[in-house]
Amino acid sequence: MMDKPGDLLKPTISVGGPAGPFAPIADFGFLSDCEATALVAPSGSVEWMCLPRIDSPSVFGSLLDRDAGFFRVGPAGVEVPAAQRYIPGTMVMETTWWTHGGWLVVTDALLMGPWHHEDERSHTHRRAPTDYDADHVLLRMVRCVNGQVQVRLDCMPVFDYGLVPADWEHTGDGYHEATARGNDVNLRLTSDMNIGFEGPLATARTLLKQGESRFVALSWSEHAPPRAYDEALERMIWTIHHWQHWLDRGDFPDHPWRSHLQRSALTLKGLTYAPTGAVVAAATTSLPETPGGDRNWDYRYTWIRDSTMALWAFYTLGYDWEANDFFYFITDVAEAADGRLQIMYGVDGRAELPEITLDHLSGYDGARPVRIGNAAYMQAQHDVWGAIIGSIYLFVRKRDRLDDRLWTIVIKQVEEALANWRKPDHGMWEVRGEPRHFTSSKVFCWVAASRGAELARIRGDAGRAERWQEAADEIHADVLANAVDERGVFTAHYDTTALDASALLMPLLGFLPPEDKRVRETVLAIADELSEDDLVLRYRPSEIDDGFASDEGAFTICSFWLVSAFVMIGELERAKSLCEKLLSFASPLQLYAEEIDPHTGRHLGNFPQAFTHLSLINAVIQVIRAEQRERPTPFT
CATH class of the missing domain: 1.50.10.10 (Glycosyltransferase)
Structure with missing residues (x-):
């Protein structure tokens, strides 16, 4: 892989991440918490995300280079989804896959939560009645809706626009939390799946049967991520409601467009x-x-x-x-x-x-x-x-x-x-x-x-x-x-x-x-x-x-x-x-x-x-x- 970490300019580890042709620009999904944004490829891979804010250096940058970091959750061996959509009225995405064994749905959102930092706003900035703060958590929830599906999680951040690979370590009890640090960004990966490491790659595998669900949360601030599936679901629902309530404030004509x-x-x-x-x-x-x-x-x-x-x-x-x-x-x-x-x-x-x-x-x-x-x-x-x-x-x-x-x-x-x-x-x-x-x-x-x-x-x-x-x-x-x-x-x-x-x-x-x-x-x-x-x-x-x-x-x-x-x-x-x-x-x-x-x-x-x-x-x-x-x- 490399002689010394400091000599690395582009990681060259093969981890089953983005490969082959780039997805068309129009096929990406867009997520936002109004501080950071993410682009999700049809494969279920986050290929562009800058942290801690939209104009910071990228953590996942495979949109601009296949070796510059990615974060995929989806069925093992299946890249092309059956469908992608936003949950109506929201910035929450659902990607659905069909495999030979069953159907899988991944729901993605940058979480929004109750107001956290009143004193960080500019002196002229006022809040809308339904605004929440960014929770600084990318939440990905996986659900098997039919049959059974082998699920694969691969998270390989590369900090500073693809220059600094992640160095993961387990934190907390067991194998359900890992952290990686780079360029003043501390990433925390939390899941109800067991997380292992392959160099700069954090990975997990599990077989889901009909009705079973899992979650993984990537967080980067002092805001606590969800630590159990029920909590993850509750915070996802809050985020969905936030966006729908925000949209309800608008004045939209009754028209096909x-x-x-x-x-x-x-x-x-x-x-x-x-x-x-x-x-x-x-x-x-x-x-x-x-x-x-x-x-x-x-x-x-x-x-x-x-x-x-x-x-x-x-x-x-x-x-x-x-x-x-x-x-x-x-x-x-x-x-x-x-x-x-x-x-x-x-x-x-x-x-x-x-x-x-x-x-x-x-x-x-x-x-x-x-x-x-x-x-x-x-x-x-x-x-x-x-x-x-x-x-x-x-x-x-x-x-x-x-x-x-x-x-x-x-x-x-x-x-x-x-x-x-x-x-x-x-x-x-x-x-x-x-x-x-x-x-x-x-x-x-x-x-x-x-x-x-x-x-x-x-x-x-x-x-x-x-x-x-x-x-x-x-x-x-x-x-x-x-x-x-x-x-x-x-x-x-x-x-x-x-x-x-x-x-x-x-x-x-x-x-x-x-x-x-x-x-x-x-x-x-x-x-x-x-x-x-x-x-x-x-x-x-x-x-x-x-x-x-x-x-x-x-x-x-x-x-x-x-x-x-x-x-x-x-x-x-x-x-x-x-x-x-x-x-x-x-x-x-x-x-x-x-x-x-x-x-x-x-x-x-x-x-x-x-x-x-x-x-x-x-x-x-x-x-x-x-x-x-x-x-x-x-x-x-």
Whole structure:
């Protein structure tokens, strides 16, 4: 295996873990306790889990390298399940296998329990009435429902993104508990099965007959894991009830697409880091946007750009607590930035997210490099000011009150937008080519000035309201003069005829009314020229220098934006048809990665992707409201 533990870069022990091809991205299940997350492969193997929180180093990382750690519970010798589902209304998964001897069901959850640490929350963070704390326990329960099945448990953590193998030892009485320590994470494996060791592998085997059950719990904090099956079952039931009670707080229309809205809401809640309210872009890093390609990024951070859409989605579905928690997070970082707002932050609000490559990892299905951190945090992107001001406007509009703290933030952010809107930037797609005068960046600067003027009127500051409105009008005129080509279509940036799907946001942000001919022509041009098999690309890399030579899939958020834009320009039937097609591309568990290959339907990029689920909520709500003959609703 190795000469010395310190020399080990990649463990090479054969333990019956993940082998052969990687599972398709869309086939993974997503678990969350709103502090940590896990991805479960169809084989029953946890192949991605970072501890103690979502952006920590991985403990199970075989999603990015088959030797970087896994945790499987399932029937011996059988990898392919008969079915996978979420228990309705929850983040609790059931995987069912058929074997030659019988049927087996494994139920997985990251446990939620009563509130534990009142003093660890940020000063602005408030609790929703049905919120529980994370228990810091991954619970896996096994039940034989028919016949008899040989069950196999294999747990091989490899700490620090696949660098440090586990060194297990038995703790407690007998062979039912084991611990492994690494990188400030102490793992405790507790089970009613006898646990043995094979090097870095903790393993157990047992034969279950009809009606028999077992459990295994992996825990990593002072919170006690269940130590008997009855206790495990009780805590699993509490977790199920927690999620169902949380979902019951929402306002979901009685419509055939309601299940997609509910799963998207649960996914967004699962991508929320509860101690601060931050919503991360995705649970993973470096899942490729192109099979085997190099467009591999770390999305375990929160983007200011997503804030307005996130607030709109939460407020629209009745989750004011979640919207407000995220709002408090983004205003906290905006206040700390003192006007110098970054495009993204860590879930704890940290500003520095240095990007490095992990060359010892082979990558998902050979896609390299594997990156952690994200250098885009240093980019100049002028959409941030519009996003933060749009978010404050949404928040204030629900209260009709603008306090001194928020007003100070508004002044600084609007003034930053006005000081910089004439400069080029890297755009909302974070291109790594030369800065340009991106149209979407100018539009978001207009949002900052326009919404800022409205907030100034609410505040009673007539002078600023007039000056900011004049600036908004100037930005508006500049975009109309420089970002429209000879066809009357909005382009990706000044001095080009290339299209960019971000132009679909113009009617959604209220930049122009949807009946404006330029809006209509732009929407139709993107549908006809920037789509493949009806799915929308961000842009064509051959037309916009983004710093990479490789192609990418269709960005699902852009396709859902097209649905919303179709509704706004009165093309309801086209909107419904495209929305039905996009919903058919959902994973078996109704989850979405960042992109979809328009020719194969294969999901690409990080998973599950918050921005995709946010745009799904907007698109579905817009279609439903249009069917009910209600007016389309802008984001702000």
